[in-house]
Amino acid sequence: MIASDLLDARVLEADGQAVGWVVDLRLVLDGTTDGxxxxPRLHGLVVSPRTRTSFLGFERSDVRSPWPIAPLLRRWHRGTFLVHWPDVARVPEPDDADHPGPAVVVLRPGYLRYDATLHR
Known part of the structure; x- marks a missing residue:
């Protein structure tokens, strides 16, 4: 799987209820040294319930300008959350017979939603 397989994928809870779309991936550099x-290791998925577009970097808590764009994107992405990778139950391939069409991410029952804001 490559990162673009996950971006813009629809996200469903275990019972099939739609919760949004993957708008970003969170990676961490905590593994063994490679050079x-x-x-990098995939830490989680950023899920937006309202839009399929990216935050364009405005998910950082200290970004406040340009003035009309920063507040607009924050409002547009309200309700966005981070799901840790272990809470992802399944990521079917787009040609999966059970889920024809675009890729769908299915979350585990009891998954947790975390704040997606990046802090310094």
């Missing part, structure tokens, strides 16, 4: 940096 100069640690190898």
């Amino acid at each position: 100069i940096l640690a190898r």
